[in-house]
Amino acid sequence: MFDYETLRIIWWAILVFLICGFAVMDGFDFGIAMLLPFLGKTDDERRVMLNTIGATWEGSQTWLVTLGGITFGAWSIVYAVLFSGVYAGLLLLLFALFLRPVGFDYRSKLACSKWRNFWDWGLFVGGTVPAVVLSLAAGNLMLGLPFDLDAELRSTYDGGLFDLFTLFPLLCVLVGVSLCLMHGATFLHWRTENVLAERAQKIIQLSSLAFIALFVLAGIYIAFGVEGYKVTSAIDTTITANPLHKTIEKGAGLWLSNYGTYPLLLLAPIVAIVSALLTPMLSGKSHSASAFVLSSLAMIGAIVTAGGSMFPFVLPSSLNAVSSLIIWDASASHYTMKMLLLATIVFMPIVLAYTIWVYKVMRGKVTVEQIQANQHTMY
Amino acid sequence: MISNELVELSRLQFALTAMYHFLFVPLTLGLSFILAIMESVYVMTGKEIYKDMTRFWGKLFGINFAMGVTTGLTMEFQFGTNWAYYSHYVGDIFGVPLAIEGLMAFFLESTFVGLFFFGWDRLSKLQHLSTTWLLALGTNLSALWILIANAWMQNPVGAEFNYDTMRMELTDFAAIFFNPVAQVKFVHTIAAGYVTGSMFVLGISALYLLKHQDVPFARRSFRIASGFGLAAVLSVIVLGDESGYTVGEVQRAKLAAIEAEWETEEAPAAFTLIGFPNEETRTTDYAIKIPYALGLIATRSIDEKVDGLDTIRERKRHRIENGMIAYENLQILREDKNNEVAKAIFEKHKADLGHGLLLKKYTENVVDATPAQIESAIKDAVPKVAPMFWTFRGMVFCGVLMLFIFAASFYYNMKRDAHNQRWLLKMAFWGIPLPWIACELGWVVAEYGRQPWTIASILPTHLSTSSLTSGQLYGSIAGFALMYTTLLVIELFLMVKYVRLGASSLHTGKYHFEKQGASHV
Numbered sequence: 087m088f089d090y091e092t093l094r095i096i097w098w099a100i101l102v103f104l105i106c107g108f109a110v111m112d113g114f115d116f117g118i119a120m121l122l123p124f125l126g127k128t129d130d131e132r133r134v135m136l137n138t139i140g141a142t143w144e145g146s147q148t149w150l151v152t153l154g155g156i157t158f159g160a161w162s163i164v165y166a167v168l169f170s171g172v173y174a175g176l177l178l179l180l181f182a183l184f185l186r187p188v189g190f191d192y193r194s195k196l197a198c199s200k201w202r203n204f205w206d207w208g209l210f211v212g213g214t215v216p217a218v219v220l221s222l223a224a225g226n227l228m229l230g231l232p233f234d235l236d237a238e239l240r241s242t243y244d245g246g247l248f249d250l251f252t253l254f255p256l257l258c259v260l261v262g263v264s265l266c267l268m269h270g271a272t273f274l275h276w277r278t279e280n281v282l283a284e285r286a287q288k289i290i291q292l293s294s295l296a297f298i299a300l301f302v303l304a305g306i307y308i309a310f311g312v313e314g315y316k317v318t319s320a321i322d323t324t325i326t327a328n329p330l331h332k333t334i335e336k337g338a339g340l341w342l343s344n345y346g347t348y349p350l351l352l353l354a355p356i357v358a359i360v361s362a363l364l365t366p367m368l369s370g371k372s373h374s375a376s377a378f379v380l381s382s383l384a385m386i387g388a389i390v391t392a393g394g395s396m397f398p399f400v401l402p403s404s405l406n407a408v409s410s411l412i413i414w415d416a417s418a419s420h421y422t423m424k425m426l427l428l429a430t431i432v433f434m435p436i437v438l439a440y441t442i443w444v445y446k447v448m449r450g451k452v453t454v455e456q457i458q459a460n461q462h463t464m465y
Numbered sequence: 466m467i468s469n470e471l472v473e474l475s476r477l478q479f480a481l482t483a484m485y486h487f488l489f490v491p492l493t494l495g496l497s498f499i500l501a502i503m504e505s506v507y508v509m510t511g512k513e514i515y516k517d518m519t520r521f522w523g524k525l526f527g528i529n530f531a532m533g534v535t536t537g538l539t540m541e542f543q544f545g546t547n548w549a550y551y552s553h554y555v556g557d558i559f560g561v562p563l564a565i566e567g568l569m570a571f572f573l574e575s576t577f578v579g580l581f582f583f584g585w586d587r588l589s590k591l592q593h594l595s596t597t598w599l600l601a602l603g604t605n606l607s608a609l610w611i612l613i614a615n616a617w618m619q620n621p622v623g624a625e626f627n628y629d630t631m632r633m634e635l636t637d638f639a640a641i642f643f644n645p646v647a648q649v650k651f652v653h654t655i656a657a658g659y660v661t662g663s664m665f666v667l668g669i670s671a672l673y674l675l676k677h678q679d680v681p682f683a684r685r686s687f688r689i690a691s692g693f694g695l696a697a698v699l700s701v702i703v704l705g706d707e708s709g710y711t712v713g714e715v716q717r718a719k720l721a722a723i724e725a726e727w728e729t730e731e732a733p734a735a736f737t738l739i740g741f742p743n744e745e746t747r748t749t750d751y752a753i754k755i756p757y758a759l760g761l762i763a764t765r766s767i768d769e770k771v772d773g774l775d776t777i778r779e780r781k782r783h784r785i786e787n788g789m790i791a792y793e794n795l796q797i798l799r800e801d802k803n804n805e806v807a808k809a810i811f812e813k814h815k816a817d818l819g820h821g822l823l824l825k826k827y828t829e830n831v832v833d834a835t836p837a838q839i840e841s842a843i844k845d846a847v848p849k850v851a852p853m854f855w856t857f858r859g860m861v862f863c864g865v866l867m868l869f870i871f872a873a874s875f876y877y878n879m880k881r882d883a884h885n886q887r888w889l890l891k892m893a894f895w896g897i898p899l900p901w902i903a904c905e906l907g908w909v910v911a912e913y914g915r916q917p918w919t920i921a922s923i924l925p926t927h928l929s930t931s932s933l934t935s936g937q938l939y940g941s942i943a944g945f946a947l948m949y950t951t952l953l954v955i956e957l958f959l960m961v962k963y964v965r966l967g968a969s970s971l972h973t974g975k976y977h978f979e980k981q982g983a984s985h986v
Contacts, residue, residue: 140579140583141579141580141582141583141584142576142579143579144534144575144576144578144579145572145575145576145579147534147575148567148571148572148575148576151537151538151541151567151571152564152567152568152571152572154541154542154545154567155541155560155563155564155565155566155567155568155571156564156567156568157560158544158545158552158556158559158560158563158564159556159557159560159561159563159564159565160560160564162552162553162556162557162560162632163552163553163556165544165545165552165556165560166545166549166550166551166552166553166556166931167549167553168545169542169545169546169549169552170545170546170547170549170931170932170933173546173931173933173937173941174937174940176542176545176546177546177941177944180538180539180542181944181948183535183538184535184538184948184952186535187530187531187532187534187535188531188532188535188952188955188956190531191527191528191530191531192528192531192955192956192959195528195959195963196959196962237799238631239553239630239631239632240549240550240553240932241549241550241553241931241932242932243932326627326629326630326634327629327630328629328630328631418556418557418560418634418635419557419627419630419634419635421634421635421636421638422557422558422560422561422634422635425561425635425638426561426564426565429564429565429568429569430568433565433568433569433572434568437568437572437573437576440573440576440577441572441576444576444577444579444580447580447584447587447588448579448580448583448584448587461972462970462971462972463582463583463585464583
């Protein structure tokens with residue numbers, strides 16, 4: 087069907103696609119969770135907020151789960167090195183995510199206000215911590231992680247949780263959080279009315295400006311303050327390969343070299359900035375659905391910018407650059423990539439189709455009246 | 466060298482989190498189907514009570530489902546966090562069913578579960594019924610793919626070692642899908658899930674019948690659970706027998722340990738009903754045996770032998786020696802992949818590479834293993850008998866008890882007299898934990914019995930872990946224990962509260978507590 091080289095590029099693209107899918111679909115759930123204790127002043131308001139995503143958040147989170155499964159299958163060694171390396175960070179992510187399914191389902195099953203308040207903060211943590219940890223991880227990926235591979239390709243990792251909190255990754259956290267806030271508020275603005283929608287509009291304006299400023303700042307940082315990576319040995323992209331058979335160069339600004347090689351890539355940061363700029367304008371003029379599309383585009387633009395800058399690197403190593411994992415030596419076998427592509431081609435369109443259908447069924451604004459009329463069935 | 470402590474702690478964490486996850490999975494599997502059946506009856510007959518049944522049992526389903534999702538997340542990531550070398554070594558194969566599971570099953574169940582709860586007023590009857598069936602389909606498909614992955618660990622087919630990338634690679638997807646172990650496992654496990662769902666509905670309905678709470682509602686629920694449960698428990702017992710244990714060496718070792726067959730007997734072998742396995746003397750004290758039974762069950766013939774532990778151990782010696790040769794030549798190939806002599810020798814012995822790796826527990830270089838170290842590896846190469854023997858019998862005992870409960874329930878149901886059999890109702894209620902005990906014991910048999918391997922005859926457990934410290938493991942185990950215990954307490958609290966309320970929790974105004982004017986929730 088496809089040669090090995092093409093398949094590796096396709097699978098890199100699918101990886102980016104799934105990350106974008108996850109960010110677009112679950113990003114607004116995270117944003118709404120971050121806003122939940124603050125924008126929702128009464129129990130009914132909070133329930134309105136929760137019920138805008140009540141029927142769909144679970145499907146959205148599946149993007150993350152599937153991302154895990156796909157990485158396992160198509161990029162096994164990346165899955166192995168990354169997850170075992172940032173062990174404490176990943177557990178933090180997991181423990182925070184634990185609070186979501188139970189938080190959504192259990193919160194409104196009892197009328198006690200302490201119980202409900204407890205779960206509201208639980209959901210806040212369940213939305214905020216994952217967004218923080220994942221943006222932090224993205225920032226650290228660009229710096230390279232301190233891992234090494236031995237001759238039998240067993241990985242070791244030299245660092246702890248707190249080593250992840252350095253300046254550039256923290257900047258990435260702010261970028262990620264502002265994006266989630268904008269995305270969540272845009273969705274809220276679309277699916278709620280009156281005071282909640284008004285409060286959401288303010289958040290959209292603030293977070294959009296914050297995102298643009300931070301995103302540009304991160305770009306400048308990458309140009310001058312972050313050491314990028316570059317493969318310097320000739321690579322045969324068509325054979326199965328061992329990650330240890332290559333040479334790597336490191337240097338400030340190298341993450342920008344792809345923009346010279348593929349000028350089209352410049353579209354990604356431009357789309358991110360322009361979309362973020364337009365989002366508050368459109369939502370202000372009550373084009374809420376279009377505003378949501380644009381805030382999704384901002385999300386996608388930012389992720390493609392990061393991923394595209396790193397191509398063909400998936401997981402650079404700051405400890406021993408040779409151990410860095412790139413798409414030509416960290417991929418699954420040719421046959422596995424073919425099989426998985428087949429499965430993706432068959433099932434991804436089906437997934438998208440029924441997801442769209444579910445959103446269509448659940449369309450319309452959620453109101454305080456609806457909550458009061460369905461006390462015992464809604465979240 | 467990897468410390469034994471790290472390996473044992475990693476195993477402990479995986480066992481705890483997996484067994485904890487499986488407290489919720491079987492109920493999801495079974496209850497989703499029961500919901501689909503109840504709603505089908507509603508759509509066909511138009512009787513509102515079946516809609517109420519679907520919604521009430523659906524509430525309990527939701528409380529349980531949330532915990533299943535929560536604990537399932539851990540499982541998706543834990544191979545990477547704690548079994549990194551495993552993930553690298555076999556991810557090319559093992560990751561495939563997991564990836565497909567996400568695309569095909571997780572999306573389906575998690576997308577339609579929302580619609581199940583919030584779609585009642587937005588969908589037509591038929592659309593909502595389809596949603597419920599798709600939810601049930603999703604949960605069951607998810608079981609299919611994860612069991613295909615698990616079966617590959619027990620009987621790894623369709624894959625080959627690549628010395629260039631230092632890992633196993635997929636060669637035949639169909640072989641993995643049609644793995645005979647996968648088929649037996651799938652049928653056995655989902656049927657066990659159906660039993661769990663049925664026992665749950667049966668036991669709780671029995672409680673309502675005992676308390677005369679919403680009797681028509683409870684009787685209908687009881688009826689559906691007894692019919693579905695009887696069919697399911699028969700499937701578990703008839704289809705989930707030991708026939709899956711004749712394929713592959715590790716499966717045969719499990720069978721020998723379960724049956725405490727220390728030495729290979731003349732065919733057809735006898736079945737040890739009960740006794741006290743003694744690892745020191747390699748005999749079973751006070752054994753009560755049924756002649757021919759094991760041979761008949763396991764091989765479905767009277768002239769095929771069932772391997773005893775002695776035979777299996779003796780084969781290990783040869784394979785470990787071959788494995789040392791394979792490992793030696795792998796080292797040469799890693800330095801120079803064009804060395805044709807080494808390549809030829811490696812190809813000849815590579816099927817036993819995994820047995821060579823067993824020695825890594827004792828010596829880093831494998832090739833310099835002393836005879837004493839080889840003896841230790843052989844001794845450790847099969848699982849201990851007593852844990853296998855007892856967990857298996859515990860599981861079967863629970864199964865037989867449930868068979869009795871379902872058969873009796875079904876019988877009295879046919880006579881339309883089940884609600885008067887107080888002994889049976891009490892038995893059904895107190896029997897609720899049985900399927901959970903059976904399921905957990907079943908997993909112990911399957912996975913403890915796989916030791917010392919993670920991937921049978923290919924990758925020893927000892928090598929599979931991540932390069933973490935024991936301290937990290939103590940920390941994460943403590944974290945899991947704390948989170949999981951707290952969540953379980955909350956879950957059980959809510960579950961008990963809603964079970965007590967029963968159909969009144971629907972607030973339709975028709976049921977028990979509402980008629981008495983009491984208000985709840």
